[in-house]
Amino acid sequence: MDSIIIYGLVYSMTLALTAIGLSLTFGISGVANFAIGGLYVLAGYLPWLFISNFGIPYPVAVVMSLLISAIIGALIYQLILQRVRGYLLAEVIGTFAIGIAILETIRASGLVGFGAKIPPFIQGTTMLLGVPIDFQRIFIVLTALILIGGLWLFTRRTKVGLAFRGIAQNERTALAFGIESDRIAMLSLVAGSVLIAIAAITILPLGLIHVDNGYEVLIIAIAVGIVGGLESLPGIILASFILGFSQTLAAMFIGTHWIMVVFLAAIVIVLALRPSGLLGRFKEIEERV
Amino acid sequence: MTTAYRKERIDRGIKARSDDIFALSSYREALYLLVPRVLPVGLLLIVPAILLGIGETYWVKIIIMCCVFGALALSWDFMHSAGLLSLGQALFFGIGAYIAGALNASFNLPPYLTIPIATIAGGFLSTLLMSSVLRLRGIYFGIISFALSLMLARVIEATHLLGGTEGISGLATFPNIWVEVYLVVIAVLFCLFFFRRLINSDYGLVFRGMMENDRAVMSGGINIYWFKIQALFIGSTVCAFMGAFMVHYIGTVGISVFAMDYSILPVACVILGGPGTFAGPLIGAFLLVPVSELMRAFSTWRIVFYCVVLAFFVIAVPEGIFHFIQRRYHQLERKVEVEARQ
């Protein structure tokens, strides 16, 4: 029983950590960024590259990776999104294509082979409520909680955070208030990229880096967003718990390969019963008349 | 006073002369209108016969793949003209494929039965699966269609149903390559004409309205959700047909039918060719598919290539090359003197 709680908690927080990058840019700011799959793997892969090929110390490699993710996020905005802001089709397809291009480039260049792995921050395990657990996993939970809490405060109390929400709701009004929507949107994209990079660096040490992780990240972020409501941070947490615990229970009693079935079922059920997500509000076709 | 020039774009003489009934006035006008319409269709019908006649099967196989992706691109364009932005044509394609494969493997039904059944059943199943997304704003359709296409593949892998990772092999194939190539050629041409006719009719106008403005269509008394379901059904049925065809073309079905190629390459073809034109996506398919075949040696770089093409065109040339070609065909540009002011 205890192990279900502990593993469920850890897994849920892992899901949440993966999803907040998308939630910030798309859910809260209304800027589509579907390159998160590519950004995730890239952010995980770069430290490995730096450490093994250039012998750069681990903390420095991590910081460099975060910086590069931020820069790539900004580039994606400048080169792609800025030209097509407002055309949802172009935004989605453009960022989506770039994300896949990044992923497949990494795969095709054969750089990430076997043995690409970044070390955990803290080695070793400990016992929590009688259940063995890595320090790294505890670190994931803490990071997730801190980030989500920080995001909550940020989007509700700080000027920039409120601006993030403003440009999603009504760009013209935001502009009239002196909010430079272009700059804010770019910041939002950069922030989202950094969040996903943090997620990558925290989660990937648990295993090897595979290019397919990128696609899983996309599916997870989408599933959590759909179930909980992309723009709602409490919704993300709730959805993460629901999906996380269902998965843990399924893994214990049925088999470990059923993640996808669980996610699939969750998405279909939520869409049928409450399309905006459990705690979300604005996704339905409701033109403001 | 220097003479300044400006660029002027006007209709060609022959375009004005071939307007309306005057097209019948002479051979030149009639040909001006007929050639761009008849020539490609004619080529598509005749070239395979010629190639097969001289025993050149490699290029015929490429034509077949062009037609398959062409139909997928056409269905994407149709769904897009109704306001449904799909990133998961592979989902519908794969569903059709697996139904055909399962029918053939379990009940030994021959291809001329499995393909029609898989087409209709695939359409129904796809529509059922995606119908609850139709209440959400357009972009979620794309996201979820993509997610579902990836997920279904993993589900099949995990549950080992329908052959699991290895798939089902040893399925029935077509009697000969003539049947294969002409089946898809006729199917794709049928789709082209059908979709064009449909989207220009009043029924199609409702779809085009939905793409632009849901509210205005609703206020006209139209149940937009029912119409979206119809658009989804029509689009996914075409994909399911091609999926079923593919299964009997290669004789096996595996999770590769949900491969991203089938989702992304059609979109690239449409964006390259020009969304909304139907002929454009088909041209796009005939351009991109041979290129991707030639790139087969480079394996995954293929997908990088599609994606870069896609991203580039979606940003830089969003109306696609078909509009460009059309413009050059109908209009000419020339420099005209600007009358200098005193």
Add this chain to the structure above:
Amino acid sequence: MNDNIILKVTDLTKKFGNVVAVDHVSFELRQGELLGLIGPNGSGKTTLVNLITGYQKPDGGKVTYRGKDITGAAPYTIANLGIARTFQIVKPFYHLPAYKNLIVPLYSPRVKKLRGGKYGERDAKAIDLLEEVGFERDSVVPFKAAGALPHGYLKRMELARCMALEPDIIIFDELFSGMSMSEVASTLPIIEKLVEEGETMIVIEHRLKELFRIANRVIVLNFGRKIADGLPREVIQTEVVKKAYLGSEA
């Protein structure tokens, strides 16, 4: 004008968080009546219309049309029953020609049931409708893309869109807003003709002079509540209404 009540609104309420946009509003609409709906900006007129026509779901109250309960029904269902409305901010199909904008309502189940209609016939009917609202028939105007038309034309196209549905009740949401004096002058006769034909209408307007020329009865809203209901001349003299529009002396 007979005493046939065709629309009955009872206690309709809508809240947005703590703001009560529509506060227990009730009224009746008789066949052939032209009911004016006035009130200061923000008094809930458009929200009330949205609640009646299905674009927003009420938090309380009931709407009955010819005895049938249509509270919270979908907008297209209500349109098919015969209640058409215009929108304050006109959003036509910008890329389609003006007459094609009318094909969608002509394609609705309601019109199909009333008139039938094959492909090709609707085009002619659409052009006829546009002529009725003042588009010059034998010119290029009906064929211009809606995005290229000036605002006054778009508003009249909005009216034509409603008439295409062959409705029982038409609700105008500030039809005259943004129109110049000459456009208003050319549109008023169309509405007067509709009145003569016995059409039932609800008109939201700020231009009280024009409204009082054609209205049989007027309802006044303020902060979501109905504060007056009666003949135009009488209503505009009551203290409550004067205070609402003009403010009170401190």
